[in-house]
Amino acid sequence: MPVVTDLDSVPLTPVYTIVISAAGEATIEGEPVEPLPGQDGRTSALADIRVRAARRGHPIRIIAKEPDGSAWPLIVDHDGAVTPMPGPHPTPPPAFVAPAPVAPVVPVAPQPVPAPAPMPPAPVAPAPIPAPAPAPAPAPVQAPPAPVQTSPDWHTPLPPHHADRFGRIVAAELRGDLVGAALAAREMEGALDREYGALHPHTVGVLGTRAWLALLLQEDWAAIMRLHLRTAERRHNAQAPVDETRRVLRNARAVWWRLAAVDRAEADEIQPELQRVSDLVEGVLPE
Structure with missing residues (x-):
């Protein structure tokens, strides 16, 4: 299968992390990967990345971590081509965040303090309002059925x-x-x-x-x-x-x-x- 020859053309993000356990199970970004029929966790994880690359329309960067702790930066394309990187994936430049504009402080002339207003009369409690007749109880809402346990x-x-x-x-x-x-x-x-x-x-x-x-x-x-x-x-x-x-x-x-x-x-x-x-x-x- 062809490999990616122009590494700089591959977008710097996203970079997915695949972790392979000693038991051969795989996760992508911490989410378990369900093995495809007849395939191990590693192959199933790469197949998942291939689908993501196909959906994005370009190769995707990954870091594959082996059970022994070693990590391999790779590029995976939708056709299954796996290209090893000569070194770590480049770090994308930080996004520029423009500072928020600060409104100028306008001096305000001091204002005379107004005289206190006379105290209002004490409020009169309103007449009690008769309580409305109780509304009929709504019909009970049936909860959605509980998920059925999947078969082994x-x-x-x-x-x-x-x-x-x-x-x-x-x-x-x-x-x-x-x-x-x-x-x-x-x-x-x-x-x-x-x-x-x-x-x-x-x-x-x-x-x-x-x-x-x-x-x-x-x-x-x-x-x-x-x-x-x-x-x-x-x-x-x-x-x-x-x-x-x-x-x-x-x-x-x-x-x-x-x-x-x-x-x-x-x-x-x-x-x-x-x-x-x-x-x-x-x-x-x-x-």
Whole structure:
């Protein structure tokens, strides 16, 4: 894969910190990274950074901290290229803050002190006002249902008879063939759907992989957004871990803005669907 040759062209901020624990788990800026199916924490963290780079439209600086305490400044692009830095990331110059203007002090001539006004008469207490009849008690408001505990199946590895299919996805992605990886993921999703059903964790997980690969390809923003909305809704209906579902929804919102920049009519047509899925997942309007 190509590497970044002009290091000075990469924005100085943001700089994300990835920490790899001795157990192989990863965090980004202190937030745990959920491993992708069949991948370790390190690879999953880099995949997350790749998505962020794709959304920003430029490579991103990171600091990767290893379990032994060593730290490596790197640059990660949306195509998976990882470029080591020859030294620490440059420190961005401090932002200039203009001093607040100070109003000039205008001298004021002394004023004569007025004579004290006569004391007003003591106030008369008003007549008591009859208390209104009590209003009828409002109908009780039902609290939203408590979140359902997710099944441990979301952390269960793929069965061995699907290892070859998933291996084709990984191999294609590693050699930079994102189209081939997306086609292999679509084929695998169909096989898992036939065997386990559309809401099984394995099926939903590969659907999320398809959405991620589509975001990296950046070929059709409308199709990418619909795929992310389908993934978010499917995860919600399958009671998948909420944090990852919300991340997929945030990606859908970011894609909507990219779509609006090139085809506002198409973006306006999809917006009601974005609002519906947002209400379903979070109960709020899309940002």
